[in-house]
Structures are given as structure tokens and as C-alpha cells.
Amino acid sequence: MSFSSDIKDELCRLQNENQCCRFAELAGILRTGLIIREVRNRNLLLFITEHALVSRMVYSRIKEIVPDGVEISGEKTTRFKRHVVYRLNLTGITAFKEGNELLGSVGINISLPEKTIEYSDFDISERCCIRAYLRGGFLAVGSVTNPDKSYHVELAFTDSRISSEFMKYMEYFELKPKLIQRKNYDIVYMKEGQDIVDFLNVINAHNALLEMENIRVLKDMRNQVNRLVNCETANLEKTVNASLKQVSYIKYLDDTVGIENLPANLKEVARLRMEHPEASLSELGKMLNPALGKSGVNHRMRKLEKIASDLMQKEK
Numbered sequence: 001m002s003f004s005s006d007i008k009d010e011l012c013r014l015q016n017e018n019q020c021c022r023f024a025e026l027a028g029i030l031r032t033g034l035i036i037r038e039v040r041n042r043n044l045l046l047f048i049t050e051h052a053l054v055s056r057m058v059y060s061r062i063k064e065i066v067p068d069g070v071e072i073s074g075e076k077t078t079r080f081k082r083h084v085v086y087r088l089n090l091t092g093i094t095a096f097k098e099g100n101e102l103l104g105s106v107g108i109n110i111s112l113p114e115k116t117i118e119y120s121d122f123d124i125s126e127r128c129c130i131r132a133y134l135r136g137g138f139l140a141v142g143s144v145t146n147p148d149k150s151y152h153v154e155l156a157f158t159d160s161r162i163s164s165e166f167m168k169y170m171e172y173f174e175l176k177p178k179l180i181q182r183k184n185y186d187i188v189y190m191k192e193g194q195d196i197v198d199f200l201n202v203i204n205a206h207n208a209l210l211e212m213e214n215i216r217v218l219k220d221m222r223n224q225v226n227r228l229v230n231c232e233t234a235n236l237e238k239t240v241n242a243s244l245k246q247v248s249y250i251k252y253l254d255d256t257v258g259i260e261n262l263p264a265n266l267k268e269v270a271r272l273r274m275e276h277p278e279a280s281l282s283e284l285g286k287m288l289n290p291a292l293g294k295s296g297v298n299h300r301m302r303k304l305e306k307i308a309s310d311l312m313q314k315e316k
């Protein structure tokens, strides 16, 4: 199962919701998820979802209000292999007073002959209800990619009034949604891990939030380890480059004056460097007898370099 459908499962099972929030959630579902489609010369008002629990939830919520207004038509439309679509036919609600009141109360104006759905403002004043409204929208038209792969949450709206309304409510919770157009949809999306965690919190998907946080912690640790490895590689490269340079001027000294003719303290360092080109300065220092610190070894290296470069100058 995908991360998205796990979240929707969790949200469909939420209980003890306030009555005000239940209504706001249904409004969020209806204001985002309804479409009109022509089927066998009839214009039908439909709600289509790939998610079994969402279809069942919408079905029972509508049935509570308009008992004869909803039917499951083509419960499982297998378009592709293993791709199941649940289709609710809500055309019937327009034949009932309760149905039209419901549509009116959530700011939806439908014309089946003209195949249009128009939305008027739908004001929500309570913070709890705004969360529920966003949750309804997510259940109907939202998805989250698996956080193992990337961070991406999006809601796809068919109406620009609704997309800007959702952005406004998301910003109310200090989320930072962005908008792009894709085909005939307004896609409201977020790509920051923190935004997605905050969004899951707002819509009350707390199990999903915890799972996402776990994955983020693991990902961060992996990145940190990679950074450390890269950093170590860089340090090693620095040591090796310095050593190669030192070896080259010590070789030069050996060819010209001979290592044996250098002062005793320099002779020993030069010999060890030639024998251990991979060693760091402090490692070289430990091989000396008596041992010498890193800066002491560095000092002698510089002296060797100075003698070598002086000799080169003279030769020019």
C-alpha cells in the first residue's frame, strides 16, 4: 500500500469529531471532488476515487442526509490491471430538497444540462473546522509521495476559486503551498519535508506524521554520514597532495646534495617522508626518536623545502 492510501485510511477512521467539523469535512470533499460526466447520454454528478474507504465514507455521509440520493455505480472499474476506481453517482441528490439544501449550504451550484459546477464562498470561522475542511479536500483530491523517495504533497483542483481558497486556508496554518497548472488542473503542492509534516499535523494524520518523521531522521543520518565521508576524503586528499610535494623536493635534495649530507634532524624527517608518503605529519612525528609533534615536523619540512628552493634558485 502507498503512503497516500495509508494516510487516507487513517483519516477515514478518525472518530469523535465535532458535529461542526464533520460538516466542514464533507464540504471539503464535495467542493473539491464532484465532477459532471456524460454517461450513455445522461449527465451524471459523480464522485470518483481510487480509495475504498473514502468512497465508503462519502457514500454513508451522503446517505445520512439524503437517503436515496447516492448509488454506487460501477463499484470497481478496472481500467488497468490492479487499478481500481470507485464511482459514486450523486445525481439523485438534486431530486431531493435535502440534497439541494446540502449543495446550497456548502456553496455548490450545479447545472446538469449545462455540465457546470459553480462555487460560491464558503465561510468557515472555527479553526477546528478549517482543519476538517482541508482534510476533506485531501481525502478527495490529495496525494503524498512515499517519503522514502521524495517529499511531495499535492491537491489537484478543477476550479481556481477552490484552489486559491485552499491555499488561503493552508497559509492560515503557516504552510507555504505553491501553485502550478497541469492540464486542466490547479495543482497546489509543497515539497519541503517540514511543510508536509506540518500539513499532516493540520489534517490530523498523526500516525502518518510519526512515520514520516522516522523516515526523515533516517534520511538525515544517511546524509550526515555521507558528508563525513566526503569530508574525510577531502582531508586525505590534502595530506596526500602535501606529501607528494614534500617527496618531490626531498628527491631533488637527494639528487643534488644527497640526503646523507643534510643536518641530522632534517635527514631523519626526509628519510621517513620518502619511506612513508601516505603518513600525516603527526604520524611522521611519532616515528621519530625522540617523537616530535606535528608543528615540529612541519617546521623541519619547511626547512627542507627552503633548502631545496634556494638550491633551485642558484641553479637558474
Ligand SMILES: [Zn+2]
Residues within 6 Å of the ligand: 018, 019, 020, 021, 022, 024, 126, 127, 128, 129, 130, 132
Ligand atoms: Zn469544528
